[in-house]
Amino acid sequence: MEHLVDLLLKNGIKPFSYFPKAVELEKKISHTDLSALVFLLMKEQLTMSELASDLGAPLSTITSMAKRLEKKGWIQRTSSPKDQRVIIVYLTEEGKILARQANEIMNQALRRVETALTEQELEQFVYLVLKVVKSLQQPEDEYNTSIKKKPTIRKISIDE
Known part of the structure; x- marks a missing residue:
């Protein structure tokens, strides 16, 4: 199931827009931001370049998004201990809660598809x-x- 979620997100499909239960989350956060949080939940931490690659967006766009998500308290950014030029992104506890909610909404919908096929x-x-x-x-x-x-x-x- 996680593999399917990963494929959907990496290939530019915005799955949250298809799930009625995601409406409440949409009041707090955009589809793209939610996708970033779910990626971080699945991977635990990513470099900014990896996150940009996973979301299929330019690094400049992801940098703006990361600043916004950090300001809201959902992610933290820190320099890599190995290379200070590399920025590592990971979820805060509040970000994990939000990402788990989104992930569960997707998984419920995908389980329905899985049982139908x-x-x-x-x-x-x-x-x-x-x-x-x-x-x-x-x-x-x-x-x-x-x-x-x-x-x-x-x-x-x-x-x-």
Whole structure:
């Protein structure tokens, strides 16, 4: 289940917008900020660069977000003991509570999906979701070019 959550978040899907129970959390925090907290909950701590990579956002955007989350008391940032230039981010106790709430909302919804689908259907679902996300992330001109390059299916007759 955690693997599916990780895939959804890393591929730019904002799952919280699809879960009705997330409405209360949305009053406190944005989808992207919530995704960052869930990543930190799963990984315990990340460098700013790792968090930017996981969220698929520029480091400058993540830096602004981290300052905002730190100001609200949900994360802490500290310099790495190995390299002072590297900033490590981790959740505060209040941030962990918020991230656990979000994680539980996602897990409840995903458990419903999991019970509705067979194991094979679940694999197909994950595959298709990722395929759709990749096609939507692709610039339109590249997408139009890739459609034109689709291979044609040839029928081959087999002699007995």
